[in-house]
Amino acid sequence: MRRESTKVWPVLIFAGLLVFALGAVLQLTPSSHYLAISLRWFGLLVLGMVGIRNRSLTYWIFFAMLFGLEIGL
DSSP states (O other): OHHHHHHHHHHHHHHHHHHHHHHHHHTTSTTOHHHHHHHHHHHHHHHHHHHHHOOOHHHHHHHHHHHHHHHHO
16 A cells, blocks of 8 residues: 555646646736636645655755745746
């Protein structure tokens, strides 16, 4: 059972990054500003939830860079 649960985390990381990237791309279109913001924050939420289980300093530095990018936008 442990082996199956470890396969879920990379999928969640990929999904969080994909949603964040989709929100960043949608930021370029003028009509979907609120959708882009919502997608980026949801992607950060997913990545933050994965980070709670993954207590790697490298992961949290990467998350902080994305979070700083979002705050800067």
